[in-house]
Amino acid sequence: MNNHLLEIHATGLRHALADHDQQSVREHRDWLTGAVAAALLDQDVKAMQALRAALVELIPLADKYISSGAGERWRALGEVLQSCADTYKPLEQRRLAEPSRLSGLILRRIAKESGITPSVLAARLNKKRSHISNELNALEKEGLIYRLSEGRNIYLYISGTGRGVLASFLPVRSLDDTGTEKYLPREYPHVDPERLRHASPDLSGLVYPVA
Amino acid sequence: MNDEPSPVKRTCRFIAFYSYKGGVGRTLALVNTARALMLRGKHVVVMDLDLGAPGLHHFPVFWPKGGKAQCPRLKGFVEYLDTCHHQGPPESLESFIHPCRGKPQDKGRAWIMPAGLHGEAHYLEILNDMSWERFYREEDGFRIIENLRGHIMAEFQPDYVLMDAQPGLSETGVIATHQLADVVVLIFNLNQQNLEGAKRIHDSLCHLPSPPLILLVASPIPIVPVEQGTPFSKKMDWIREHLAKAENAQMPLLIPYQATLAFEDRILIDDHGDPFLSDQAYRRLVTAIQKTVLVDADIFLDRAACCWREGRLAEAEQILAQGLRHNPDHPQLLNRLACLRLASDLIQREGLASAMEDLQRALQLTPGDYDLE
Numbered sequence: 001m002n003n004h005l006l007e008i009h010a011t012g013l014r015h016a017l018a019d020h021d022q023q024s025v026r027e028h029r030d031w032l033t034g035a036v037a038a039a040l041l042d043q044d045v046k047a048m049q050a051l052r053a054a055l056v057e058l059i060p061l062a063d064k065y066i067s068s069g070a071g072e073r074w075r076a077l078g079e080v081l082q083s084c085a086d087t088y089k090p091l092e093q094r095r096l097a098e099p100s101r102l103s104g105l106i107l108r109r110i111a112k113e114s115g116i117t118p119s120v121l122a123a124r125l126n127k128k129r130s131h132i133s134n135e136l137n138a139l140e141k142e143g144l145i146y147r148l149s150e151g152r153n154i155y156l157y158i159s160g161t162g163r164g165v166l167a168s169f170l171p172v173r174s175l176d177d178t179g180t181e182k183y184l185p186r187e188y189p190h191v192d193p194e195r196l197r198h199a200s201p202d203l204s205g206l207v208y209p210v211a
Numbered sequence: 212m213n214d215e216p217s218p219v220k221r222t223c224r225f226i227a228f229y230s231y232k233g234g235v236g237r238t239l240a241l242v243n244t245a246r247a248l249m250l251r252g253k254h255v256v257v258m259d260l261d262l263g264a265p266g267l268h269h270f271p272v273f274w275p276k277g278g279k280a281q282c283p284r285l286k287g288f289v290e291y292l293d294t295c296h297h298q299g300p301p302e303s304l305e306s307f308i309h310p311c312r313g314k315p316q317d318k319g320r321a322w323i324m325p326a327g328l329h330g331e332a333h334y335l336e337i338l339n340d341m342s343w344e345r346f347y348r349e350e351d352g353f354r355i356i357e358n359l360r361g362h363i364m365a366e367f368q369p370d371y372v373l374m375d376a377q378p379g380l381s382e383t384g385v386i387a388t389h390q391l392a393d394v395v396v397l398i399f400n401l402n403q404q405n406l407e408g409a410k411r412i413h414d415s416l417c418h419l420p421s422p423p424l425i426l427l428v429a430s431p432i433p434i435v436p437v438e439q440g441t442p443f444s445k446k447m448d449w450i451r452e453h454l455a456k457a458e459n460a461q462m463p464l465l466i467p468y469q470a471t472l473a474f475e476d477r478i479l480i481d482d483h484g485d486p487f488l489s490d491q492a493y494r495r496l497v498t499a500i501q502k503t504v505l506v507d508a509d510i511f512l513d514r515a516a517c518c519w520r521e522g523r524l525a526e527a528e529q530i531l532a533q534g535l536r537h538n539p540d541h542p543q544l545l546n547r548l549a550c551l552r553l554a555s556d557l558i559q560r561e562g563l564a565s566a567m568e569d570l571q572r573a574l575q576l577t578p579g580d581y582d583l584e
Binding site for chain 2: 100102105108109112124125126127185186187188189190191192195196
């Protein structure tokens, strides 16, 4: 987005509002509305932040000079911009990363097995390769994964954006001060305390006692 | 005053069916055991913990009630763990444990906890992602499994929970045999690799702080000479020496080889039309399980009756009282105990011969024939 143009229209709108120049108000307002729509559609975080800053100055003026509730509408628009700019996770990316979707499962598998080939990925998920190719294209288009070719082989990797989006789907785990994941405590109402008393104190030893 | 009867707490036993190697008839043994128990009026939950190759869903008798006449796909153990992982233990198990259609002649009820929606991408994804070591060390795995155990008992009040454990040295196999089971039915063939594997699990179980009881089952065994010095006899000697902590190490149960079962999954307990197939081996297994776990009223009634007939009334009374601790609402146990106590008084007043005559008559009665009031 052109910041110079934004400055011109924001200043122009300020003056037009103070001068009650309805024609100029409409022109500058339409340009700014179009810029907001473009920033949202392009997921342009910097443009969103710039427009949000401009709106913060314009909202009190709208409240003062326009009686039709324009200030309220611009305030709402500013909040939308703020929230989209803050999450850094555009909606399409989040949609693709949903755990219940095949694309979400693919993304998680690639995150687990960096460099996995599409054939192995398809086998892991019990799908045909043709079935997952569209999903891979969509993930790559959104910047969640990338492919590296070596000869005829293709290897799949998760991108930094992909990891960021996946991190937002961790409802159970939380990050402690050191940045490591920890498991939140839960209630287990049906556990028999008597059995716990007799259990092996080394619980992890239960899993591999025969090894 | 609260007139509502307090909920009856029946003792439930968890039985794991385990084999070190596949193909020895583990699942068939479980299915036949479940069917026999249902026919005997027991409430049974069957759990398919063979997550890699689940098989219980192949038996229509365990399909859910009112479902379509085809193999259903239902949520089960894997989805339960996933739910616990993301949301904590669920309030109800109805999404993961389903009532079975059974057969009209069944006196008991059954429920199934399938392995899960196996074959679907999400099922494989959960299994691929699962780190059992982390599950136990960091994610309350032990408590989650213990909670499932308690939840099954609270929600379904079964008499038995039968678990089809994953073969080999697998984590889910160990969960069934080393954590959940009160009894492990250890099934093996008589070749050396089966026996070595059985010994490995046997030794491992014996090192647990509270080891489960172990029942040995050799399966499937062809009809061979069994005299001293034969290969069969030598194998039995090996078992007596190396699997000595098992309840029946002196004489393991045998399930004979039946060629028909190599081609199709047939539940012999339900198969009354074929005169060449016998379900006796499975019936012996069920009786052995009942005698080993020692919670069923039938077993206490039989033992008490033996003592009673031989005039050992005090011992009979003890056995009946022990049975009532596990089955507080059982009418036959209550009636027999009441009869016995009345008879003890009678003996003191009328003399032993007259009392014994009355007792013999009482033994022939069924619970409906007389009224305690």
